[in-house]
Amino acid sequence: GAVVSQHPSRVICKSGTSVKIECRSLDFQATTMFWYRQFPKQSLMLMATSNEGSKATYEQGVEKDKFLINHASLTLSTLTVTSAHPEDSSFYICSARGPGINTGELFFGEGSRLTVL
């Protein structure tokens, strides 16, 4: 099956710094990727839809200036948490769908755990 890779898997940063998380589709091209946030013992909440070559679409309540998304190629989307604060500590997960793959199935990355001190 298709593989989606995230990096880093864990990151700890100081409050006020910015953190970039990468999401790569390893064996397929992903025109669309999705970024989710998951707090402990809760479900996945969609943050934004990342479209290759165009601006991301953010869900209601998600600050686009806080969570910068760039989808510069068909295999890479990045999420940058700017001026991170402790409340941004969470598990961030990306997923991807691409041409030629059953549109019903999303492939998920392994997640990136962000801890802001």
Next chain:
Amino acid sequence: GESVGLHLPTLSVQEGDNSIINCAYSNSASDYFIWYKQESGKGPQFIIDIRSNMDKRQGQRVTVLLNKTVKHLSLQIAATQPGDSAVYFCAEKGGSYIPTFGRGTSLIVHP
């Protein structure tokens, strides 16, 4: 608004037993449903899916049942193993191709 929810937040079973995880959905326009398994500290993993024109679909040790009349979805795991311990999410899709995730059920399998 529309939502997808789960009846049981935690399910404990003995190894070898069959497990049934339930999910209620409220979007009558949903036409595609997916079950995901999420192990601790990892991303969700696709288990099985079902389209609204079906009421049952079987995979390896797993069966998904769909009751559109009462908007209910269930995942049955046969001969549950310790490796099945995880959080299970149902997700539904309607007009959008983006799935909406339910709350999740934690399955604990005791050896």
